Amino acid sequence: MDFVRIVTGEKGDQMTDTTPDFGAQPAELLAIAVTVAREAADTARSMRAEGVSGVTTKSTDTDVVTAADRAVERQVVAALGALRPGDTVLGEEYGGTDGDGAVRWVVDPIDGTVNYLYGLPQYAVSLAAEVDGVAVAAVVRNAATGDEWTATLGGGAFRGKKRLSASVQTELGQALVATGFGYDAKRRAHQAEVLTRLITRVRDIRRFGAASLDLCLAAEGGVDAYFEKGLNPWDHAAGGLIAAEAGLLVGGLNGRPAGPDMLVAAPPAIFGPLAELLAEFDAAGGP
Template sequence: MSDNTPDPWATQAAELLAIAVTVAREAADTARSMRAEGVSGVSTKSTDTDVVTAADRAVERQVIAALGALRPGDTVLGEEFGGTAGDGAVRWIVDPIDGTVNYLYGLPVYAVSLAAEVEGVVVAGVVRNAATGDEWTATLGGGAFRGERRLTGSAQTDLAQALVATGFGYDAKRRAHQAEVLARLITRVRDIRRFGAAAIDLCLAAEGGFDAYFEKGLNPWDRAAGGLIASEAGLLVGGLDGRPAGNDMTVAAPPAIFGPLTDLLAEFDAAGGP
């Protein structure tokens, strides 16, 4: 292929991103307007602290319907309703409201996250903070952006000077284990932040809002779009001991501190426990 020949993979990723952005913006508008009307239909899932609202369900239904109209035959994997059947090569991965507890309390850190996956590889993703309108996007090999600004991540090379973000699970025993890990880590880094929305955390790491991020327990909808945005911004995104990012651990950090951070997390058994 000559340098002047368009890359069909890049063309497809760009087309999928355009769809994702349109659908995510409309979904974010719904989430924000429903929040303004007052949170309703609140219930719990895995534990008494793991909340879901009527808006979570309504937004996911809207995304599924919109994608079905634009891309009939594609599969959709969502947090609230699981997977929808399809015979296409594209699977969409959606978190309708990432940061539901923030949404419940009116804290302006909650997002619609939507990614397109082709043959098991995430090729396009968008995360839109529904409360503020901030939007992050990426395509595989095409870079990551906040609006029109290309993202390059943090240039930090010293873990001791790194601002590190994390999150916690909903199970009390898991939280206790995560707190033990954090108590050991906090003396080895500059400081810790916890915002309560994994997709936004990954995007803030991508733009250098903090230097690194780690969390145990992320599902595909938590990390699909944000993980692509972080990696396209130049961060390493993976798990511990050379494993890929997954439910047991997701780390996003600049190359210079990824190894030292994952080594400490492995030493502290961050991927272990409940």
């Protein structure tokens, strides 16, 4: 069934806008996401205080996962199942769940697990609600500090109650650019080669270790731009919407959408120049 929204045309005429009904408005989905993410962040923080346990590795010896990653994701899946039965969930640790709902929730239970392991206050719960593959509501909560960023599609991005406006930087040479690195040694070597060429063309480079927080930092102008190769949906589903709603362009290289080969988030004036340099330096290539 569809719901009907009345919008006003240029001359004040009423027009009918029909949008698929997925059982809740973006604001309602955001309210659910915030509740679930806050409780999950509390769990992550309390488990960190008790000491990190159950540490194993995934893709490489440096790609760590903890008992808290798994516990937090199980908690999020259970909470969403109780609040929105039938929806599906895609998570970093356990993959996808079954369901026939129109909404898919994408969760990274602890983004920045290496930071979490070392006690660095840069790790977050990231949760987004998607409809037809498009994020419509998102929350990223820094579990260590309690800082929280939210967004709804078309509704803007916020840190707490403050509406976000991204950097208005227009010169790439004056841009502070954040990035991240993969876990595979050969991929890191290629990414390092890209950085040695890029760093002379921008103000400086920053690496914080959590993609969702990098995107939120870009959304509020803490850095001017961000790029990274190798991101999965749970890494950027929430942060990508927050960045876009704050006014950044979010995409890939050569006109492609953001994906595992590359994600770039930058102000409109420098997105093109940055993406062109990254393409020239083969940032999406290599292992």
